[in-house]
Amino acid sequence: EALGPTITVGEILVEIMATSIGNGFLTPQPLIGPFASGAPAIFISQVARCGGAAGIVAAVGDDDFGRLNVERLAGDGVDVSAIAVIPDKPTGSAFVRYRADGARDFVFNIAHSAAGETAMTDKAQALIARAGHVHVMGSAFAIPGVGRILIDAIGSVKARGGSVSFDPNLRKELVRGAEGRRLVDDMLAVCDLLLPSGEELFVASGQETEEAAVAALLEGGVGEVVLKRGAAGSTHFSHAHGRIDAAGLVVEEIDPTGAGDCFGAAYLTCRRLGMTPAQALAYGNAAGARNVTRQGPMEGVGSLAELDQLMSASAATA
Numbered sequence: 152e153a154l155g156p157t158i159t160v161g162e163i164l165v166e167i168m169a170t171s172i173g174n175g176f177l178t179p180q181p182l183i184g185p186f187a188s189g190a191p192a193i194f195i196s197q198v199a200r201c202g203g204a205a206g207i208v209a210a211v212g213d214d215d216f217g218r219l220n221v222e223r224l225a226g227d228g229v230d231v232s233a234i235a236v237i238p239d240k241p242t243g244s245a246f247v248r249y250r251a252d253g254a255r256d257f258v259f260n261i262a263h264s265a266a267g268e269t270a271m272t273d274k275a276q277a278l279i280a281r282a283g284h285v286h287v288m289g290s291a292f293a294i295p296g297v298g299r300i301l302i303d304a305i306g307s308v309k310a311r312g313g314s315v316s317f318d319p320n321l322r323k324e325l326v327r328g329a330e331g332r333r334l335v336d337d338m339l340a341v342c343d344l345l346l347p348s349g350e351e352l353f354v355a356s357g358q359e360t361e362e363a364a365v366a367a368l369l370e371g372g373v374g375e376v377v378l379k380r381g382a383a384g385s386t387h388f389s390h391a392h393g394r395i396d397a398a399g400l401v402v403e404e405i406d407p408t409g410a411g412d413c414f415g416a417a418y419l420t421c422r423r424l425g426m427t428p429a430q431a432l433a434y435g436n437a438a439g440a441r442n443v444t445r446q447g448p449m450e451g452v453g454s455l456a457e458l459d460q461l462m463s464a465s466a467a468t469a
């Protein structure tokens with residue numbers, strides 16, 4: 152990691168969860184939270200817990216929801232110097248309830264929260280100037296100021312020989328608009344590592360089979376495509392290493408939110424630490440699996456030692 156920390160840009164939120172399964176929030180009901188959350192925050196927490204240097208450009212309010220998040224990330228070892236505190240906006244929030252079929256209902260407060268005010272600052276510029284890798288979280292493009300910051304960060308990091316990863320994490324309705332499509336294409340043109348799940352592979356590539364999609368992306372210059380397959384695990388594709396499949400760990404899924412973010416962070420960090428794709432896949436799978444065993448979007452983030460432990464425990468029961 153001679154090139155400097157992995158950084159990301161985007162929403163920091165608290166998540167407040169319904170404790171019962173059902174449809175939405177139309178009646179009073181028990182809730183649990185606040186939990187630290189936001190896809191970029193989950194990701195960067197897992198980078199730091201894996202032993203990678205890590206920082207985030209974001210914005211929170213001057214309230215306990217903001218402090219909870221900043222203290223959590225700082226405790227994980229994340230550089231929080233570029234998290235702005237917006238005095239007159241509340242920290243972002245998401246209320247979430249799972250339905251019986253696993254779908255989720257949300258009430259979001261992001262666009263009009265402090266997170267919606269994320270903008271370039273002197274502190275952000277200073278962090279970007281030190282960074283060696285930029286991770287782009289598709290969900291962050293919902294904030295108007297974030298695209299600009301990411302473009303600056305990518306330019307700066309690439310000019311120093313650094314690298315870029317991209318988790319599309321976008322609703323396909325969004326990508327199908329012309330602007331969303333252009334965003335995805337711009338990111339594909341610069342990304343060294345693409346981390347899609349499910350439909351995202353097809354949406355990103357415009358192809359209809361896994362094989363055609365991967366071939367098109369690698370041909371287009373993406374260095375590695377790593378496909379997340381939920382409980383089934385993950386697959387790495389690259390010209391250098393070919394195809395590598397890694398089965399998922401067998402765990403009890405309590406709360407799937409955040410698995411993809413933890414997976415991507417562990418995979419990327421292990422690669423940046425010099426591990427092979429196969430080793431990085433194993434840690435990515437373990438990070439995703441560990442996170443789904445805990446209630447709360449980033450309560451299951453684990454260190455490499457904790458991920459090792461989960462892998463040996465799971466191998467022993469298999």
Ligand code: ATP
Pocket residue numbers: 320347348349378379380381382383384385399400401402404407408409410411412414435436437438439440443
């Ligand atoms: P997210 O909902 O966070 O966007 P995602 O769709 O991006 O998730 P998933 O494929 O759901 O990503 O999960 C990422 C990784 O986490 C998987 O590749 C797998 O390694 C691990 N994982 C997820 N769910 C489970 C599970 N139920 N059991 C074991 N491992 C899991």
Ligand code: MG
Pocket residue numbers: 320348411412
């Ligand atoms: Mg995802």
